[in-house]
Amino acid sequence: MTLAMALPTQEKGLGWRRHRTALLLLVFLVPVALAAWWTLRRIELLHRQHLQDALTAVVAVSHEGLQLWAEDKKADVASWAQSEHLRQAVVAQLEVPRTAESLKSSPPAERIRRLLLPLVRLHEYSGYVVLAPDGTAIASDLDAAIGLKTMLMLDPALVEAALRGEPQIGSPHRSMIPLRTVTGSRQEQPTQFVAAPVRGSEGSVVAVLVFRLAPERDLTRVVQLGRFGRTGETYAFNRRAQMVTSSRFEDQMRAVGLLRPGENSILNIELRDPETDLTVGGVPTRPRAHQPLTLMADSALSGGTGSNITGYRDYRGVRVVGAWSWDDSLGMGLATEVDTAEAFQPLRHTQVLVLGLLGIVVGGALVLAWFLDRRAQALHDALTLRDDFLTLASHELKTPLTVLQLTTQRLAAAVTRSGQKLSLEKQEELMATLLHHVRRLNKLLESMFDVAQFRNEGLMLQLEPVVLSEVVQSALRQLRTEIAESGSEITMTASEDVTGLWDRARIEQVVVCLLSNALKFGEGKPVEVVLKRGVATIRLSVRDHGIGIKPEAQVLIFERFGHAVSSRHFGGLGLSLFRVRRIVEAHGGQLRVESAPGAGAKFIVELPIRPRRAGGSTGGRALHQPQSLEEPGEVMESRAPRPS
Structure with a gap:
């Protein structure tokens, strides 16, 4: 069989061998792919579970910190409200006529001021108010508040709880009178109150001591401890779905028009879903007031504590994952959120790493399969060449050997037969035949020797x-x-x-x-x-x-x-x-x-x-x-x- 004749057989064998290699490769790669898919799925589930646990833990720790802060504030005010000097001054102030001028200029009001202003400065409060049982402000660091019942209008629940003898802290409100800011200017500001009862000599509640807090400083400072990463944010909100702590994205919100220049996010940002990402130029289809609450706010205001790691839009329209809780005693909710892009970045990196390793394994398998196929092809070619050589050599050697055998037999027969002699021409013919085939054999052997020498x-x-x-x-x-x-x-x-x-x-x-x-x-x-x-x-x-x-x-x-x-x-x-x-x-x-x-x-x-x-x-x-x-x-x- 010659090389040209062997090509169809070789191609058939090569095709079968490649099909077998492909099948073995498939048998190897399918389990590897399934294992990679299962690994990626497990990694994603574990990452989501860890993310949910982390968000829930941040909310829980922030909530506990907020409660401790609130209890600490209430305990401080209750302790100061029990001061004998303060009690005597408040009882005396209650006897002063309820006109603004009389209350401002009375000696008891001056004594109250001397007692409370050092505490305001020491604890960085925004000011103080002393309320009579009917809610009238009988003493305050702000003269404009004296003689008014603004506290009763702003936070009646807080006043009523304090009159019942319970120290209380309320959620932030927008002040009805100008307040001093950190910079010393006076403007309407968000404010927060902490109140405690002032008791008379017989133990009954005779007045309420109230300190004003600056939520952008005090409350925000506590809540911001729960921030993490580049986009993680923990914030508080009230029953009207208004943010009551400062946002870390105030510059962003001013850029998209949710805040005016110089405006704080406290009480000015409602937790509504704009249904588009405002940070990338999205334009809402509905006015802000008609937009739905965010998934988090809607769940929390329903009294729920929960989390979401599939993703939802926050008040900026950015997709986030988060956890939240609601505290009836504080009248506030607490939420922790982080952009999905950051939250799932480690997962994406892990997936890329796993897929990269899978690619290396698959690539290595393909290279190995290619190498083995080449080796198998080389071995097959070598065996084919060997078989072809043996077939051709036997065919080519057999012809001259047969002729030599027949010629020598004729010569032997002529010699052994008595009386018979070969003519000179016949002898020359037989000798020429012998020499021709000897030369042919020599050429064949010479070719075989040269090829072997080339190889070895x-x-x-x-x-x-x-x-x-x-x-x-x-x-x-x-x-x-x-x-x-x-x-x-x-x-x-x-x-x-x-x-x-x-x-x-x-x-x-x-x-x-x-x-x-x-x-x-x-x-x-x-x-x-x-x-x-x-x-x-x-x-x-x-x-x-x-x-x-x-x-x-x-x-x-x-x-x-x-x-x-x-x-x-x-x-x-x-x-x-x-x-x-x-x-x-x-x-x-x-x-x-x-x-x-x-x-x-x-x-x-x-x-x-x-x-x-x-x-x-x-x-x-x-x-x-x-x-x-x-x-x-x-x-x-x-x-x-x-x-x-």
Whole structure:
């Protein structure tokens, strides 16, 4: 079976092997993909659970901190309300006529002022108010508040609780009178009250002591301890879904028009969903007052404590995850939120890492499969070549051996039979037959030896100045018999100087192989040999006018056991052109063919006149090189690489 005949079988075997490799790869990759999917899913579930636990914990800790702060404030005011000096001054102030001027200028009011203003400054309160049981302000750091019942109007529940004897802290309100700010200016400000009862000598409640707090400083400071990350925010809100602590995004809200320049977010931001992201230029379709409450505010104002890690829009329209709770005793809710982009960033990084590792595993598996497929293909090719070689060798060796056997049998029979003698012509015919087939066997063995040497040791070159026209003449003398039998006429055209630095014996093998090939397939037609000198190379071309070579077979003929036609009709191991290619490449030259079916074939050899390196482009190693072509006594050894 020749290489050309074996191609369909090889392609079939290659296709089956690749299908098997693909199936094994699929069997490997499917469990890996499922494991990766399960891992990513578990990572996402764990991340969401940890995120929910973290948000809930922040809300719980912030709520507990807020309660401790509130209890601390109530305890401080209750303690000061029990002061004997303050009690006596308040009881005396209650006896003063209830006109604003009388209350402002009374000696008890002055004593109250001297007692409470140091506490206001020490604890950074915004001011104080003392209320009579009917809610009238009988003493205050603000003269404008004296004689009025604004406290009763602002936070009646707080006043009533204090009159019942219960210290109380309320949620922030917008002041009805101008207040001093941190900068010293006076304007209507959000304010918060903490109140405690003032008891008379008999223990009954006779008045209420109230301190004003600045929520943008006191309440916000406590709540902001729950902030985390770049977008995490913890804030408080009242029953009207108004924010009662400062937001970390006030600059953002001023930029989108939710706040006026210089305006604080306390009591000015309602927790409504604009249904679009305002921070990226989104435009709401409804006025602010008609927009729905955020998912968090709606749940918390319904008395719920909960969390959401799937994502919802906050008051800016930004998608967030969060947790919240509501405290009836404080009349406030507490929420912790963080943008989903930041909340899930670690998850995204983990997913990218896992997918990257999966990609590395899949890529490694593909590379390994490709490598194993190449190795399997190489092994398959080697086994195919071995089988082809054994088949061809047995076929090619059997023919001359059979002829030799028959010829020697005839000679033996002639010798042993008495009285019979072979004529001289018959003896010459038998001897010519013997010599022909001995030479054929020798050529076959020589080809096999060269191929084995190419494979195991590489090609050793003995370089010396060689006249190529003389080599062609020598080859023609060797092929006298074949030329005569073929009926072809060989002509040679050569340039004046076709001398190069080559291995004479190997170049002669090249010429003999090319001429033998032309005689075999030339159909008795003329064969032209042309030798032409170039700038740095000498070209040898051998052209026949025989059957030609199909385009798809023009690559195969230079491989081991390659045939363009069936070996059953033309014989040969398919090694001659392979040997030619290896010898030419070892000299740093090139070999190609120009042919078409029915138009003959032209084999062209380009040999460098003086190889730059032993082995030329094939990477041989120079041991010694003559300095000029006129030094025939010096030689260079070159080792051609083993074929892959």
